[in-house]
Amino acid sequence: MSSKAKKTMASQADIHVLYEKAVQEPESDVEFYNDTYQKIRGRKPLVLREDFCGTALISTEWCKSDPARKAIGVDLDGPTLDWGKQHNLQPAGEDIASRIELIQANVLEVTEPRADITCAMNFSYNIFKTRETLREYFVAARKGLKEDGIFILDMFGGTEAMDEMEEEREIDELDDVDYVWDQDSFNPITNDIVCYIHFNFSDGSEIQRAFTYHWRLWSIPEVRELMLEAGFSNVRVYWEKFVDSDDDDDELEGTGEYYEAMEVENQESWIIYIAAEV
Ligand SMILES: C[S@@+](CC[C@H](N)C(=O)[O-])C[C@H]1O[C@@H](n2cnc3c(N)ncnc32)[C@H](O)[C@@H]1O
Incomplete structure (x- = not known):
């Protein structure tokens, strides 16, 4: 490109910054993990494993939320982990960065160190397209948890x-x-x-x-069944609370608050959490 050519906004953008700002809400995730764990286990969770961690934004937020907290981030992609170190861990300061361990590996192969909570966000486990491989992943996730650990993932559907x-x-x-x-x-x-x-x-x-x-677009019953087959003892579904939209009476809008549910009306689109107890 000639030095005089005008640079486009696209050519100057960083896709990881765009991705984090567009689809991630680490504060809400950390609040949900903390509240759900405390409610089920009656103690404060300290060690988070973030599977498919990408830029480790949730791990960073987790360690920011409490000085006693540690995180382990697991992802296959070295350059994405390096980006996360440079843009999330290092800017958070030495204390926080020192409490985050990033492991470049397949989530199927990591079972140590053991965590209170393992999360798998933004539907990443959908890369496992057969019952066998998804169950294998859930078995690995369970092995990587402490005896009172909880595995949390999100799902989309509708x-x-x-x-x-x-x-x-x-x-x-x-x-x-x-x-x-x-x-x-x-x-x-x-x-x-x-x-x-x-x-x-x-x-x-x-x-x-x-x-x-x-x-593969998995359904909630398939995921629940495979979690139970992988040895988890209790699998809970958390549905988002919706209210009438301020802008349009016929529309509903999500509140970002979740409640445990067993029967709901289907919606055009939903994003939920599932939590499974070891
Ligand atoms: C959809 S992104 C999720 C990023 C982040 N966790 C989030 O919540 O937005 C999927 C990530 O999973 C990683 N990944 C895909 N397959 C993996 C595997 N088998 N083991 C570990 N990481 C994997 C990719 O490198 C990518 O960073």
């Missing part, structure tokens, strides 16, 4: 989850860029789903397919 569709929305904190969730294809015979994240900038530039996911 009547629109199988539709091919694109949804664009603004990103809090970032004025000049929109986030696009693209459900590109769904195969009802295998439940294989291919999704992309794109970013569209106000100067017209874009980052297409910043992230690509080849997943």
Whole structure:
């Protein structure tokens, strides 16, 4: 590119910054883990293992939340872990960084050090496409927990989850860029789903397919059953509380608060937590 060529916003953006701001809410996750663990176990959880940790944003938030807390982050991708060290761990300061151990490995192969809570967020376990491999992952997650540990993951679904569709929305904190969730294809015979994240900038530039996911869309009963088969003793579903939208009487909007549920009405789209006790 000539030095005079005008740089686009897309060419100057960092996809990890965009991703964290668009899809992660580490404070809410940490609050949910803490409250859920305290409610079930009656003590404060101190050690978190963050599977598929990517940039280790949740591990960092966990250690910020209490000086006695430690975190272990596990991810296959070295460059993403390095980005996390540079942009999340180091800026948090030496004390916090020293309480986070990042392990570059397959989540199937890590069972030490043992944690109070293991989390697997942003649907990452959907990369395991057979009952055998997903069960194998749940067995590994269980082995990596203490005797009173709890495994927490999130899930997405709803009547629109199988539709091919694109949804664009603004990103809090970032004025000049929109986030696009693209459900590109769904195969009802295998439940294989291919999704992309794109970013569209106000100067017209874009980052297409910043992230690509080849997943199987698991259902809640399948995940619950496989957790029980993997040896977890009690598997709870936490549904988000919805209220009437201020903008439109016919619309509901999520509150970010979750309650334990066994029977709910299906929605066009939902994101939930599942918590499984060792
Ligand atoms: C959807 S991102 C999740 C990032 C972050 N946990 C979050 O909540 O947004 C999936 C991450 O899982 C990692 N990953 C995929 N397969 C893995 C495996 N078998 N073991 C460990 N990490 C894996 C990828 O490198 C990627 O960083």
